[in-house]
Amino acid sequence: MTDWRPGANNAIQRQRAALLADLRNYFAQRRVMEVETPLLCRAGVSDPALENFEVPSGQEMRFLQTSPEYAMKRLLAAGSGDIFQICKAFRREEQGVRHNPEYTLLEWYRLGFDHYQLAREVGELVAAVLERPGWQVWSWQGIFQEVLGAGAHCASREDLEELALGNVGDIPLDLDRDGLLDLLMSHCVEPAISGWGIVFIVDYPPSQAALARQILDASGELHGARFECYVDGIELANGYWECGDAAELRARFTSDNLLRRTRGQPERIADEYLLEALTAGLPACAGVALGVDRLLALKSGAKNLDAVLSFGWSRS
Amino acid sequence: MANFSTNEFKSGLKVMLDGEPCSILENEFVKPGKGQAFNRVKLRNLRSGRVWDRTFKSGDSLEGADVLDVELEYSYTDGEFFYFMDPVSYDQHAAGADAVGDTQKWLREQEKYEVTLYNGAPITVSPPNFIELEITETDPGLKGDTAQGGSKPATLTTGAVVRVPLFISQGESIRIDTRTGEYVSRASKN
Numbered sequence: 001m002t003d004w005r006p007g008a009n010n011a012i013q014r015q016r017a018a019l020l021a022d023l024r025n026y027f028a029q030r031r032v033m034e035v036e037t038p039l040l041c042r043a044g045v046s047d048p049a050l051e052n053f054e055v056p057s058g059q060e061m062r063f064l065q066t067s068p069e070y071a072m073k074r075l076l077a078a079g080s081g082d083i084f085q086i087c088k089a090f091r092r093e094e095q096g097v098r099h100n101p102e103y104t105l106l107e108w109y110r111l112g113f114d115h116y117q118l119a120r121e122v123g124e125l126v127a128a129v130l131e132r133p134g135w136q137v138w139s140w141q142g143i144f145q146e147v148l149g150a151g152a153h154c155a156s157r158e159d160l161e162e163l164a165l166g167n168v169g170d171i172p173l174d175l176d177r178d179g180l181l182d183l184l185m186s187h188c189v190e191p192a193i194s195g196w197g198i199v200f201i202v203d204y205p206p207s208q209a210a211l212a213r214q215i216l217d218a219s220g221e222l223h224g225a226r227f228e229c230y231v232d233g234i235e236l237a238n239g240y241w242e243c244g245d246a247a248e249l250r251a252r253f254t255s256d257n258l259l260r261r262t263r264g265q266p267e268r269i270a271d272e273y274l275l276e277a278l279t280a281g282l283p284a285c286a287g288v289a290l291g292v293d294r295l296l297a298l299k300s301g302a303k304n305l306d307a308v309l310s311f312g313w314s315r316s
Numbered sequence: 317m318a319n320f321s322t323n324e325f326k327s328g329l330k331v332m333l334d335g336e337p338c339s340i341l342e343n344e345f346v347k348p349g350k351g352q353a354f355n356r357v358k359l360r361n362l363r364s365g366r367v368w369d370r371t372f373k374s375g376d377s378l379e380g381a382d383v384l385d386v387e388l389e390y391s392y393t394d395g396e397f398f399y400f401m402d403p404v405s406y407d408q409h410a411a412g413a414d415a416v417g418d419t420q421k422w423l424r425e426q427e428k429y430e431v432t433l434y435n436g437a438p439i440t441v442s443p444p445n446f447i448e449l450e451i452t453e454t455d456p457g458l459k460g461d462t463a464q465g466g467s468k469p470a471t472l473t474t475g476a477v478v479r480v481p482l483f484i485s486q487g488e489s490i491r492i493d494t495r496t497g498e499y500v501s502r503a504s505k506n
Contacts, residue, residue, distance in 0.1 A: 047350070049350060049351050049352055093323055093353075093375065094347065094353065095345060097344065097345075098345075099345055099347065169369065170369060170370045175352070175373070178351065179351075179352045179373070182348050182351035182352040183352065183371070186346045186348040186354060187354075187356075189348075190348065208350065210350050235348065238349045238350060
């Protein structure tokens with residue numbers, strides 16, 4: 001059981017090195033500056049769907065970052081301009097064919113971009129790396145309608161549960177509305193678009209905005225200004241037209257913690273550095289995080305993440 | 317029994333689901349980017365043999381099932397129960413017809429069977445892949461007919477009927493593949 005050898009063969013290791021060089025070159029050409037931020041910070045993440053690894057340090061607890069987002073926004077508020085980072089990110093309990101609790105993330109921010117413009121840049125990058133002809137853009141509402149034949153944006157929890165029971169079968173019966181939307185996304189939409197190449201899903205329900213700003217469409221409906229990029233049904237990148245409103249984010253952190261409390265999860269203090277930085281002023285920008293290991297898996301045709309990692313979770 | 321969380325689900329883990337002992341076959345972690353993570357799990361109901369597909373929220377847990385696979389020797393039947401013996405401790409286990417199921421066709425005294433015990437009682441009995449049994453009834457053998465082609469039904473000591481080549485005679489022992497129920501060869505001479 002102690003296989004010391006790497007999961008990724010030498011050819012894939014070389015592909016990884018070349019990919020990292022290509023990514024750095026791509027951003028250098030566009031004058032986006034590479035930065036480094038700490039991985040072990042004082043604040044964790046409040047999103048109930050994410051759990052930090054906790055690391056004791058003296059009397060305090062530190063948190064391995066689930067993404068470098070908060071620290072990068074502090075750099076943006078301090079006037080960094082366009083920035084990118086390639087770093088490790090850590091998510092407890094996330095392990096599977098497409099998940100490793102420690103993984104490589106490419107995160108970048110573009111000043112003055114909205115999420116549609118940034119999605120286009122992600123499309124150009126991903127199409128170039130994977131040598132694909134182009135990409136499709138779907139609204140969240142449109143893709144649910146296309147795949148499930150039913151509108152989900154305004155559907156009640158009960159209607160969504162019925163839709164999930166009909167399409168998935170045995171499901172947990174204690175899911176809230178967003179849990180049901182997530183179930184329909186992962187069990188129905190993702191498999192359905194697995195043959196569609198590069199697909200962007202834009203404009204999420206407001207309850208799934210995460211750290212994106214909320215926008216009104218022409219018909220007066222509210223959306224989260226967020227996008228996801230899928231390739232062959234595999235989720236590759238998640239982007240926001242960033243919400244820079246400190247009060248708004250503090251309110252979201254508080255409601256995250258309420259949900260954490262009811263679910264018996266540990267509460268997470270708000271990152272006051274981030275909130276102070278937003279109060280000082282985050283320039284209007286859009287940001288995206290892209291899974292580099294998954295990108296490499298797609299490029300090399302590897303069927304699971306272990307085959308593109310030197311030492312995946314079971315070997316590390 | 318201990319509880320097992322979805323991240324401990326592994327192929328072969330025995331858990332209770334809807335009051336039934338089950339064995340986990342596959343466990344797939346899925347997460348739609350942001351949001352709720354799920355585990356899509358395939359389980360075999362150990363009593364019925366049926367395979368269930370279930371989705372759990374990641375972090376949900378199931379109670380472990382007190383299930384043990386042991387190798388036991390078949391002793392005899394009293395018409396209602398089938399008795400199996402632990403060759404080391406000489407403990408006897410009585411298995412009902414439900415638990416023995418189709419394996420009843422392949423029961424031979426002193427032969428070893430894999431028996432799954434749930435709360436100490438047999439719930440399934442699996443035969444070895446190959447078993448040798450005697451023919452109690454078949455049409456007379458055709459002398460010298462060892463060519464391929466023809467076959468005929470033969471009834472075994474257990475009551476099972478298998479197709480055998482024409483040259484096989486009543487009273488002979490034959491080797492059978494229990495997975496397919498097919499004749500393999502004449503029994504090895506012991």
